[in-house]
Amino acid sequence: MEKVKLGISPINWCNDDLRNIGQHITLEQSLTEMKEAGYTGTELGHRFPSDVTKMKELLSHYDLKLASAWHSTFFVEESLDKEISSLEKKLDFLLAVGSDCINIAECSRTVHTNQSVALREKPVLDNKEKIALMKCLDVAGSLCASKGIKMCYHHHMGTVIQNLNEINFLLENTNPDRVRICFDTGHLLYAGIDPIWFYTKYYDRISHIHLKDIRKSIFSSKVYETSFLDSVLTGIFTVPGDGMIPFTNLFRLIQKHKYQGWLIIEAEQDPLKANPFDHAKNSFEYINKNWKN
Numbered sequence: 001m002e003k004v005k006l007g008i009s010p011i012n013w014c015n016d017d018l019r020n021i022g023q024h025i026t027l028e029q030s031l032t033e034m035k036e037a038g039y040t041g042t043e044l045g046h047r048f049p050s051d052v053t054k055m056k057e058l059l060s061h062y063d064l065k066l067a068s069a070w071h072s073t074f075f076v077e078e079s080l081d082k083e084i085s086s087l088e089k090k091l092d093f094l095l096a097v098g099s100d101c102i103n104i105a106e107c108s109r110t111v112h113t114n115q116s117v118a119l120r121e122k123p124v125l126d127n128k129e130k131i132a133l134m135k136c137l138d139v140a141g142s143l144c145a146s147k148g149i150k151m152c153y154h155h156h157m158g159t160v161i162q163n164l165n166e167i168n169f170l171l172e173n174t175n176p177d178r179v180r181i182c183f184d185t186g187h188l189l190y191a192g193i194d195p196i197w198f199y200t201k202y203y204d205r206i207s208h209i210h211l212k213d214i215r216k217s218i219f220s221s222k223v224y225e226t227s228f229l230d231s232v233l234t235g236i237f238t239v240p241g242d243g244m245i246p247f248t249n250l251f252r253l254i255q256k257h258k259y260q261g262w263l264i265i266e267a268e269q270d271p272l273k274a275n276p277f278d279h280a281k282n283s284f285e286y287i288n289k290n291w292k293n
Helices: 027-037 052-062 080-096 127-146 164-172 185-190 195-205 221-225 228-234 247-256 276-291
Strands: 004-008 041-043 065-073 101-106 150-154 180-184 206-211 261-265
Touching: 004 065, 004 276, 027 052, 027 276, 041 261, 052 065, 052 080, 065 080, 065 261, 080 101, 080 127, 101 127, 101 206, 127 150, 127 164, 150 206, 180 185, 180 195, 185 195, 185 206, 195 206, 195 247, 247 276, 261 276
Parallel strands: 004 041, 004 261, 041 065, 065 101, 101 150, 150 180, 180 206, 206 261
Antiparallel strands: none
16 A cells, blocks of 8 residues: 555544534544554644644654645635635644645535534535635635645535535536545435546545445435434444555555555544444455555
């Protein structure tokens, strides 16, 4: 796996959207277990320090790289200047701690953080709003590029960019050099999109990869009648090799198209039901066994 790097997100231990999930697990425990499981990188979580010096010391102590960070935007609801200012602060932090990738998601009117709202009630933009959002994303992408950071759009359940038609609109109406894609296997399948098909079609727009699986026993049309967070608590997501997605086929495609970057295990679950360390080790072993350089 010399051309790709394998990391894992802290959301496997402690959830960022519903923070009582995994609240009993310390940041130190999660970082220790990441390293012991074999990973070399992680992503930014809400428990990480916001001070650059402390963050660099933390990463150095555990010998981990910061692969990327999530950043919520609100271009539809807020002013462009306000959102660009917020983004620039995050970019400067990432640069200071040695990261070169940011995962953007438009979170105006999102329902993915609201446990009382079903996914079928996700927000839908009108055409004017969609066009305006695409222009804002191009501006954001240009800012990121000017600082040497890849901006990857993270399609996500419960947001305005969830379904295939929404993702297609984004890809067709943004600058491909400025707006890249964070390819998330679990969110694609959850939205009814075949990850293998998507990677085959859009591999040249993908600059960051999130690997998560979906449990067949839980995945059905009924998941749209519940909230995203309730589905997470029920166990819709799991690590690669523990669900429905044929990852061996995906790995062949990733190699065929010569992807170079991070593969991040990002499979949020309830740690009281699914031990994060065990799942981290299992997914590391599964990927290394099935990668086959």
